[in-house]
Amino acid sequence: MQSFVSETVRYPAEADRLRADIRALIARFSDQWTPRERVNCWTNFNPEFSRALGEAGFIGMIWPKQYGGHERPVLERYIVQEELLAAGAPIGAHWIADRQSGTLILRYGNDELRNHWLPRIVRGEAFACIGLSEPNAGSDLASVRTSARRDGDDWVINGQKIWTTGAHMAHFMIALVRTEAGSERQQGLSQFVIPMDAEGITTRPITDLSDGKDFNEVFFDNVRVPAHALLGTEGNGWEQVTAELAIERSGPERYLSSYPLYAALIDEARAIPGLKQLVGQLTAQLWTLRQMSLSVIVKLGRGEDPGLEAAMVKDLGNSFEQDIPALVQGAMDTPLSNSRPLAEMLSYLLQLAPSFSLRGGTREVLRGIIARGLGLR
Amino acid sequence: MSDHLLLDMADKLFAEAPDWSAVSDLGLPDLLVPESAGGFGGTWQDAHGVMRLTGFHALALPLAETILAGAILQRPTKGRIALADNCSGAISGEKFSGRLEAVAGGHQADQILAQLNGKIILLDGKDITSSEKNILLGEEGASLEFTAAPFEEIAWNGDLMQIGAIMRTAQMAGAFDGALQLSVGYANDREQFGRKLGKFQAVQQELAVFALEAAAANCASIAAFRSVAEGDYGFEAANAKLRCNMAAAKATRIAHQVHGAIGFTKEYDLQHFTRRIWGWRSSFGSEAHWAEYLGDLLAQMGGDNLWSYMIARDQAASSLTD
Numbered sequence: 255m256q257s258f259v260s261e262t263v264r265y266p267a268e269a270d271r272l273r274a275d276i277r278a279l280i281a282r283f284s285d286q287w288t289p290r291e292r293v294n295c296w297t298n299f300n301p302e303f304s305r306a307l308g309e310a311g312f313i314g315m316i317w318p319k320q321y322g323g324h325e326r327p328v329l330e331r332y333i334v335q336e337e338l339l340a341a342g343a344p345i346g347a348h349w350i351a352d353r354q355s356g357t358l359i360l361r362y363g364n365d366e367l368r369n370h371w372l373p374r375i376v377r378g379e380a381f382a383c384i385g386l387s388e389p390n391a392g393s394d395l396a397s398v399r400t401s402a403r404r405d406g407d408d409w410v411i412n413g414q415k416i417w418t419t420g421a422h423m424a425h426f427m428i429a430l431v432r433t434e435a436g437s438e439r440q441q442g443l444s445q446f447v448i449p450m451d452a453e454g455i456t457t458r459p460i461t462d463l464s465d466g467k468d469f470n471e472v473f474f475d476n477v478r479v480p481a482h483a484l485l486g487t488e489g490n491g492w493e494q495v496t497a498e499l500a501i502e503r504s505g506p507e508r509y510l511s512s513y514p515l516y517a518a519l520i521d522e523a524r525a526i527p528g529l530k531q532l533v534g535q536l537t538a539q540l541w542t543l544r545q546m547s548l549s550v551i552v553k554l555g556r557g558e559d560p561g562l563e564a565a566m567v568k569d570l571g572n573s574f575e576q577d578i579p580a581l582v583q584g585a586m587d588t589p590l591s592n593s594r595p596l597a598e599m600l601s602y603l604l605q606l607a608p609s610f611s612l613r614g615g616t617r618e619v620l621r622g623i624i625a626r627g628l629g630l631r
Numbered sequence: 632m633s634d635h636l637l638l639d640m641a642d643k644l645f646a647e648a649p650d651w652s653a654v655s656d657l658g659l660p661d662l663l664v665p666e667s668a669g670g671f672g673g674t675w676q677d678a679h680g681v682m683r684l685t686g687f688h689a690l691a692l693p694l695a696e697t698i699l700a701g702a703i704l705q706r707p708t709k710g711r712i713a714l715a716d717n718c719s720g721a722i723s724g725e726k727f728s729g730r731l732e733a734v735a736g737g738h739q740a741d742q743i744l745a746q747l748n749g750k751i752i753l754l755d756g757k758d759i760t761s762s763e764k765n766i767l768l769g770e771e772g773a774s775l776e777f778t779a780a781p782f783e784e785i786a787w788n789g790d791l792m793q794i795g796a797i798m799r800t801a802q803m804a805g806a807f808d809g810a811l812q813l814s815v816g817y818a819n820d821r822e823q824f825g826r827k828l829g830k831f832q833a834v835q836q837e838l839a840v841f842a843l844e845a846a847a848a849n850c851a852s853i854a855a856f857r858s859v860a861e862g863d864y865g866f867e868a869a870n871a872k873l874r875c876n877m878a879a880a881k882a883t884r885i886a887h888q889v890h891g892a893i894g895f896t897k898e899y900d901l902q903h904f905t906r907r908i909w910g911w912r913s914s915f916g917s918e919a920h921w922a923e924y925l926g927d928l929l930a931q932m933g934g935d936n937l938w939s940y941m942i943a944r945d946q947a948a949s950s951l952t953d
Contacts (some may be wrong), residue, residue: 255808255809255811255812255815256808256849257807257808257811257842257845257846257847257849258845258847258849258850260849260853260854261692262857263945263949264949265946265949265950269764269908269946270759270946273942340938347708381731386701404919408740516691516934517934517935517937517938518882518934519676520929520930520933520934520937521930523804523926523929524930524931525877527926529796529926530922530923530925530926530930531918531922531923531926532922533796533920533922533925533926533928533929533930534869534873534918534921534922534923534924534926534929535918536921536927537684537870537873537925537929538851538870538871538874538921538925538936539847539856539869539874539877540920540941541851541870541874541941542850542851542854542870542871543852544848544849544945545854546846546847546850549850566842566843569839569843570843572844572848600905614778618836620762620839621835621836621839621840622832622836622839623841624834624842625829625838627822627838627842628640628811628815628821628838628839628842629815629819630815630818630829630830630834630835630838631829631830631835
């Protein structure tokens with residue numbers, strides 16, 4: 255038995271220049287980002303910065319040129335992603351579209367969907383939201399009830415999605431809905447690309463415990479979309495969404511959400527030697543997670559489906575980024591005021607951290623996947 | 632010989648609990664001795680694979696240690712060589728007097744390699760004046776004393792603590808996977824309350840945590856071995872050994888919990904893995920040791936510089952791989 259087969263990364267020759275380019279772009283904007291904005295930065299909306307990234311060729315990096323993409327290797331995209339995350343850059347606006355929605359459209363979409371959405375995503379002008387969870391379909395995603403029914407050449411969608419990050423600012427949603435009346439569980443599901451300005455969509459914010467207004471309820475009341483809005487094959491939604499989740503779980507954002515707080519802790523360790531043990535332990539975890547994450551990317555780059563490895567990296571990564579604020583709070587005697595960057599980031603992260611092991615698949619769901627991979631059940 | 636053939640061969644051999652002559656006949660002890668010097672001429676990647684398998688099969692021979700000693704000596708080894716990570720004493724008149732604590736394989740070593748005040752010294756097993764079996768390692772570890780013993784000074788400019796730590800990560804990674812395989816097999820076999828243990832979600836979730844820790848240890852270990860060719864591997868040794876050590880307590884706790892009472896017996900195989908893991912966790916640097924090392928390094932460097940430092944080192948190690 256081998257619990258994890260590690261792949262050797264071969265950095266492209268352009269890696270150094272690429273890092274220099276993205277670091278230079280970050281440096282042009284980073285003065286404007288507050289400490290609080292730097293943590294969990296991949297949910298932080300900043301359309302201006304997304305457009306700047308698009309202009310510089312850092313969105314849709316691996317997509318075909320035909321759709322405005324740049325046909326760069328997967329590893330180059332990874333380099334850009336990890337540099338942005340480590341710097342705490344506000345990449346939330348385009349993140350979902352670049353990571354998964356555009357990828358799905360490229361993989362399963364018809365020409366109309368590809369030609370319409372992909373160039374806009376690449377320019378940093380079209381943002382996406384994820385239409386999976388419903389009030390009675392959380393971890394149990396196969397319980398979705400939102401429906402689409404044929405009406406002439408169109409489809410008519412009714413139902414509700416919830417916990418939809420960025421729905422109020424997104425231009426489109428890829429939604430998992432039931433297209434076969436009376437179907438159960440994984441059967442009869444399909445995906446649709448739904449413009450968020452379609453008639454009949456109501457978006458209502460849900461305020462989270464930190465006063466954030468990132469996520470929403472989205473209601474569909476006889477929302478009419480044309481036939482070409484069907485993504486991929488009718489009835490193939492479950493298979494497509496499984497691939498989507500593997501993509502969603504495989505990136506470096508799953509362990510770097512608290513990185514800026516950890517970097518601030520390192521500076522404290524100069525004056526407080528007692529923090530060195532914690533700094534060392536966090537470094538060993540970070541360094542290891544990066545190696546694991548790269549290994550997943552190498553497999554993705556070869557066209558393999560590292561769903562199990564991605565689940566492992568996400569679970570370990572989420573625990574790491576979730577533990578950091580609690581450990582820093584325990585190790586330091588600092589008032590939770592806004593007077594210094596570390597305290598500001600800590601105060602914010604303590605509230606956000608519970609979501610890290612919920613979003614994108616709960617810890618328990620991931621461990622179920624891992625247990626199956628071990629040959630249990 | 633391809634990696635694949637070498638590891639297949641080692642895997643089959645170690646599964647049969649071979650004696651020293653069987654592993655010697657295949658040339659494994661001299662895996663890292665250059666071919667030009669009469670050795671096997673393997674790579675550090677090969678060494679990682681073989682050392683990991685010594686852990687995976689809980690091999691009761693100081694093979695990983697001897698392989699590493701061969702890399703330091705750069706000449707064919709003569710018999711079993713143990714490595715000491717805790718050496719106290721003094722050199723006087725070209726003789727060593729002192730004590731080596733908790734040396735894995737120490738009782739059966741033909742030679743022992745130790746580092747004293749930056750010097751690498753090779754001692755002969757027949758000069759041991761007294762040997763005390765360790766409680767934890769039992770037959771497989773001992774503290775050794777020498778009185779005015781002759782030694783050979785070895786010219787080598789590495790750090791035994793760092794390279795020894797990297798060796799231990801491979802053994803620990805293998806032992807985690809060995810214990811995990813045993814635990815999963817047991818959970819799929821043993822029935823209670825009318826169901827296999829592996830059907831219980833509580834057991835599944837615990838074994839998933841075990842697998843996560845084993846996976847992290849394996850990934851950390853191979854990455855550290857990749858850095859060895861670069862010649863400057865303190866940062867990687869520290870990270871990898873620390874991460875493997877951090878996995879040790881969780882992994883062994885779960886392995887024993889899943890097994891219940893049978894895993895606590897001498898007869899059952901689990902203890903071969905878990906006792907070694909506990910021993911290796913303290914060998915060539917505990918968490919405290921390596922966390923302090925990293926904490927010092929990073930505090931000096933500053934939080935803004937860690938990222939580019941880590942990336943630059945990784946890219947350098949990657950360019951040397953092949």
